[in-house]
Amino acid sequence: MIKKLVPWWIEESIPFVESLLRKDMIVYEYGSGRSTIWFAERVKKIYTVEYQEKWKNQVEQWAEKKNLKNIDIVFCEQKPSRPYCQTINRVKEKIDFLIVDGRNRVECYKTALKYLSDKTIVVLDDSQRSKYREVKELLLKDKIEKSWSAPLRDNGKRSKKTSVFYDNEKE
Ligand SMILES: C[S@@+](CC[C@H](N)C(=O)[O-])C[C@H]1O[C@@H](n2cnc3c(N)ncnc32)[C@H](O)[C@@H]1O
Numbered sequence: 544m545i546k547k548l549v550p551w552w553i554e555e556s557i558p559f560v561e562s563l564l565r566k567d568m569i570v571y572e573y574g575s576g577r578s579t580i581w582f583a584e585r586v587k588k589i590y591t592v593e594y595q596e597k598w599k600n601q602v603e604q605w606a607e608k609k610n611l612k613n614i615d616i617v618f619c620e621q622k623p624s625r626p627y628c629q630t631i632n633r634v635k636e637k638i639d640f641l642i643v644d645g646r647n648r649v650e651c652y653k654t655a656l657k658y659l660s661d662k663t664i665v666v667l668d669d670s671q672r673s674k675y676r677e678v679k680e681l682l683l684k685d686k687i688e689k690s691w692s693a694p695l696r697d698n699g700k701r702s703k704k705t706s707v708f709y710d711n712e713k714e
Pocket of ligand 1: 549550551552573574575576577578579593594595598644645646
């Protein structure tokens with residue numbers, strides 16, 4: 544039995560993300576997975592990059608089983624980081640939604656910036672990590688953040704936080 548094909552994020556974030564989606568949207572995703580399938584069922588097209596060949600094959604198998612034709616998935620090694628981050632340059636349409644959930648998240652977001660518009664919605668998963676502070680600061684210049692966290696652990700830290708950054712006007 545396969546697990547439910549939903550994004551691997553804090554569960555409570557998913558209905559909110561779903562409420563932002565439209566059937567005509569173009570999505571770019573760093574880090575393929577169950578999310579790729581979930582988005583493909585709800586938007587016009589999802590482009591994604593994966594650094595593990597076996598995992599890419601798994602995602603392709605799910606897509607085939609569901610007869611989804613709107614997924615453009617490429618394999619790219621995670622090192623060196625530049626080609627992985629630059630896979631976004633194959634998209635010719637306007638990107639409505641960006642998912643930063645793969646490798647080299649800071650570099651990927653900075654690379655993606657010139658392909659995004661003011662209205663692009665961004666999901667940054669594991670946003671509690673201090674190494675992603677720079678990405679959050681860039682995003683908060685013109686977007687608002689809504690986030691969901693896992694409960695505190697014994698050591699007082701949170702294991703996971705999923706953040707969605709979106710245009711103020713949507714609130
Ligand atoms: C945080 S995951 C990406 C998850 C994806 N965006 C989702 O929400 O379903 C980052 C990387 O972990 C790897 N990965 C995810 N799930 C995996 C699994 N069940 N087994 C092996 N690798 C996995 C993939 O290489 C993926 O790019």
